Amino acid sequence: MALKTVRACCLFLSLVMGLVCGLEITSSGPPSIEKASGESVKLDCQFTLANEDSGPLDIEWSLRAPDNQREDMVVLLYAGDRAYEDYYAPMKGRVHFNSPDPKNGDASISLTGLKSSDSGTYQCKVKKAPGIRSKKIGLIVMVKPSRPRCYSEGPMQEGKDIVMKCVSKDGTNPMQYIWEKTSGNKLLPSTATLDTAGGTIIVKNASASASGSYRCTASNRVGSDECVLQLNVTPPPNTAGIVAGSIIAVLLILLIIAIILFCFCRSRHRKKYEKEICNEIREDVPPPKSRVSTARSFTVGSQRSSLGSMSPSNLHEYVKPQYDKIPSSEEFERPPSHAPLPPPTAPRMAGPNLSRMGGIAVMIPAQNRDGSIV
Incomplete structure (x- = not known):
């Protein structure tokens, strides 16, 4: 019984070892x-079969989920x-x-045209x-730096801090940036600070010796590329001259503005003064002579002398002129050459005729043109 058990165990072990x-x-x-x-990449998968492997052969390549x-x-x-591809x-x-x-x-299998995905x-x-x-095989597709x-x-300028940067738009990290000088003594300035991960180099208190050609190389584990920068450090500008020129320019502008304002104010004051002079009435100019009073005094004097020399019998021949009407402004301002003629006077009668008619002679004093007694 024990012998049969040992044989069975050996047979089982042999089957397991065969598998x-x-x-x-x-x-x-x-x-x-x-x-x-x-x-392109080749993913290797070699296999061997045994006599016990009698079933159909299946091969499957899969991309494991993360x-x-x-x-x-x-x-x-x-x-x-x-094959199903x-x-x-x-x-x-x-x-x-x-x-x-x-x-x-x-x-x-072979995979061509690799992408980062x-x-x-x-x-x-199998x-x-x-x-x-x-x-299982891990594949890492990296993008080389652009x-x-x-x-x-x-x-x-001399004495200033200059920052030089190197940036690669595409590329798989980790990336490294290396700066080097390719002209002159081919040594970076002693005051330069390099950041290999960020691609930045800072030159503090730059001098004229920092001028030259610089090259930056961007690289990762699958590739590299580079660019060139020409640096030209110049002396600082003449600040005092710039400040003086700016001050002079400002003063000239202010002077021009002041002149323009002065001329404008003076012109405005002159126009105002001329306007006031035109509207002012001068007190030292005598008023114009009144022709109305002269005409009326002359008329009244003439009337009285005429009436005195006339008798009741010839009163019907006298026609009273209309001198009580005040002349208009146009008649008043009419020049002497167009002045109205004095009213017609009645004809004087001689003394004998007047006595014959029963009139009494009256002495009338002489008058001047203004109507006053001489």
Whole structure:
């Protein structure tokens, strides 16, 4: 009984050892590969079969999900003696088996035109019942630095701090920036401070010896590129002369403004004065002579002399002129040549005729033109 038990155990162990020594993946290589974008990579997966592995051969390449919340994406599949290469759309046309007949023990694949999105962990799983084996390979697709841009900040003058920068727009970190001088003594200024991670170099209290050509190289593990900067440190400008010139210019502008204001005020005052003179009535000018009083006195005197020399019999011949009407302003301002004629006087009668008619002669004093007695 004990002998049968020992034989059964040996038979079981032999079966287990046969399974263990059956299907094996024999390829060896680094657990991860770093490649630059645009390049090609080969993911190696070599295997061997045993006599016990009699089932159909299945080979599956998949891109493992970064977390457990997502499913693994099948990239390439070989089943039923046929390769299926259109499982993963982002890699369509870029991935294929390295061997035309993978069942001969070569399940390696080639991936061309690498992109940064191709980075991840790839798993090769070979199944041939009852054997199952798998292998994982990490792929890191890095972007090499693009051509950096070199430029400077701050005034390029002696005694000032000059900042030179080098920036690469594209590139996978970690990146490193190295500055070097390519002209003159080819040594960086003693006051220069270099930041290799940020690509900045600061030259404090720059002197004329800092002038020259500088080169910046941006690099990472998959590539590098460079740019050149020409630095020209100049003497400081004549600050005193600039300040003096600015002051003189300001004073000239103020003087011109003052002259313009003075002329404007003077012109305005002159116009105001002329306007007041035109409206002012001068007191030393005598008023114009009244022609109305002269005409009326003359008329009244003439009337009285005429009436005195007339008798009641010839009163009907006398027509009283209308001198009680005040002349208008136009008649008053009419020049002497157009002055109205004096009213007609009645004809004087001689003394004998007057006595014959019963009149009494009256002595009338002489009058001048203004009507006053002489």
